[in-house]
Amino acid sequence: MSEFDGVVFDVDGTLVRGREPIPGAAETVCAVRESGAGVAFVTNNPTRTPESYVGKLRGAGIDATADEVVTSGTSTVAFLEREHPGDAAFVVGEQGLESQLANAALDVVDDPTAADGVVASIDREFTYDALADALTAFESGVDWFVGSDPDRTIPTDSGLVPGSGAVVESVAAVAERRPDAVLGKPHPFTRDLVFDRLGCDPARALVVGDRLDTDVAFGAGAGASTALVETGVATRADAAASDVTPDHVLADVTGVQTLL
Numbered sequence: 001m002s003e004f005d006g007v008v009f010d011v012d013g014t015l016v017r018g019r020e021p022i023p024g025a026a027e028t029v030c031a032v033r034e035s036g037a038g039v040a041f042v043t044n045n046p047t048r049t050p051e052s053y054v055g056k057l058r059g060a061g062i063d064a065t066a067d068e069v070v071t072s073g074t075s076t077v078a079f080l081e082r083e084h085p086g087d088a089a090f091v092v093g094e095q096g097l098e099s100q101l102a103n104a105a106l107d108v109v110d111d112p113t114a115a116d117g118v119v120a121s122i123d124r125e126f127t128y129d130a131l132a133d134a135l136t137a138f139e140s141g142v143d144w145f146v147g148s149d150p151d152r153t154i155p156t157d158s159g160l161v162p163g164s165g166a167v168v169e170s171v172a173a174v175a176e177r178r179p180d181a182v183l184g185k186p187h188p189f190t191r192d193l194v195f196d197r198l199g200c201d202p203a204r205a206l207v208v209g210d211r212l213d214t215d216v217a218f219g220a221g222a223g224a225s226t227a228l229v230e231t232g233v234a235t236r237a238d239a240a241a242s243d244v245t246p247d248h249v250l251a252d253v254t255g256v257q258t259l260l
Contacts, residue, residue: 013232
């Protein structure tokens with residue numbers, strides 16, 4: 001039996017890098033399942049649905065179901081359904097997030113002057129005009145401002161690329177207004193969503209990821225054990241210099257097997 005009732009895995013930088021699986025990731029997830037612990041895959045990528053992430057994971061040899069996947073898109077949609085039902089949202093982000101919002105019966109508008117609130121997220125075609133439209137929405141008097149997640153960069157197989165946090169901060173700068181909430185990890189709303197799905201006491205869980213400010217902070221805030229892997233953004237040296245301290249620092253995700 002595992003020491004843990006559940007293990008929460010980050011995806012990008014922890015199990016995969018871009019489209020490439022990190023060696024030993026699939027075997028590690030299998031070992032966790034065989035130990036009797038539940039598994040959750042939690043990512044700050046808002047552009048893919050959980051079903052799409054299942055395909056990505058399976059492409060890396062990792063078995064998963066949609067119920068085990070929580071994305072920052074998942075938490076953003078759930079948050080807006082709870083806090084701003086029926087409101088009109090102007091989205092600075094990609095079609096993948098807009099589709100998730102629309103499929104949840106949230107009102108996504110193209111006219112920034114018709115918006116009740118602004119959602120900012122990763123946009124790989126981000127333009128000056130998009131930023132200007134967001135400013136127009138704020139100047140028109142929107143009631144709320146939400147970011148999908150705080151990740152300023154994302155690890156890929158070709159290096160780091162800008163993430164949602166870069167867009168959120170750009171929108172915040174021109175609006176001269178901080179977001180009311182930035183979902184994804186480590187936001188408490190996302191934390192509750194994940195552990196409700198996992199169905200275990202966070203004190204009996206292990207959170208594994210490659211970022212201190214999101215993954216490790218997410219686990220620490222929940223009261224879970226935490227493990228930083230050095231295959232993505234942060235390193236052992238970063239952990240030593242940080243106020244966010246993981247319980248374990250591992251060269252890669254295979255080290256999780258020694259903790260079970």
